[in-house]
Amino acid sequence: MTTLAILAAVLASIGAGFMLIAALGVTLFSDTFARLHCAGKSATLGVACMLLAAALWSGDGGVALRCCLAAVFFMITGPIGCHALARAVWRTRS
Amino acid sequence: MSIIIVVLQTVVGLASLLALWRLVRGPHLADRVVALDLLASLAVGFLVLRAAQTGHWMYVDVALGIGLISVVGTVAFGSFIEHRAREARAEGP
Numbered sequence: 001m002t003t004l005a006i007l008a009a010v011l012a013s014i015g016a017g018f019m020l021i022a023a024l025g026v027t028l029f030s031d032t033f034a035r036l037h038c039a040g041k042s043a044t045l046g047v048a049c050m051l052l053a054a055a056l057w058s059g060d061g062g063v064a065l066r067c068c069l070a071a072v073f074f075m076i077t078g079p080i081g082c083h084a085l086a087r088a089v090w091r092t093r094s
Numbered sequence: 095m096s097i098i099i100v101v102l103q104t105v106v107g108l109a110s111l112l113a114l115w116r117l118v119r120g121p122h123l124a125d126r127v128v129a130l131d132l133l134a135s136l137a138v139g140f141l142v143l144r145a146a147q148t149g150h151w152m153y154v155d156v157a158l159g160i161g162l163i164s165v166v167g168t169v170a171f172g173s174f175i176e177h178r179a180r181e182a183r184a185e186g187p
Contacts, residue, residue: 016102023109043135054142063151081168088172089124092179
């Protein structure tokens with residue numbers, strides 16, 4: 001196992017852990033805003049970590065570049081989607 | 095290496111089950127949309143792990159497509175929730 005593979009495994013483990021934390025929060029929290037807060041941040045970071053791990057794992061320049069671009073894309077669009085949903089919930093609260 | 099990937103896939107699958115429970119249970123539409131967004135993120139993570147497992151790196155492109163569609167869906171659902179409440183308020187007593 002090379003150093004790069006170990007680093008990728010650690011990154012993927014961190015990503016999976018963040019995803020599990022996000023799912024636990026979405027399941028256990030009692031309020032819509034709390035659930036949004038949990039899903040918006042942890043899941044985005046988990047996906048980005050996992051894509052960076054795949055970039056290290058692949059050992060191919062094109063795939064690594066695509067994975068990094070996908071990670072940047074998720075870091076941008078995840079908060080946008082959550083913000084749109086949170087604004088809708090805030091404006092329609094009873 | 096493959097053992098690590100299988101363990102991580104199990105963790106992501108467990109997280110998907112939790113998100114699915116919220117999708118079925120959620121009291122409001124917004125809760126269900128949150129769970130759906132999370133499920134799409136979990137699917138992306140699972141596909142990336144699958145790509146690393148099999149060596150078919152085309153799975154990463156599929157994951158990118160799922161992410162694109164999920165973001166558009168979340169924003170559209172937010173707009174829908176807002177419009178529906180506004181129309182209900184206009185028609186209300």
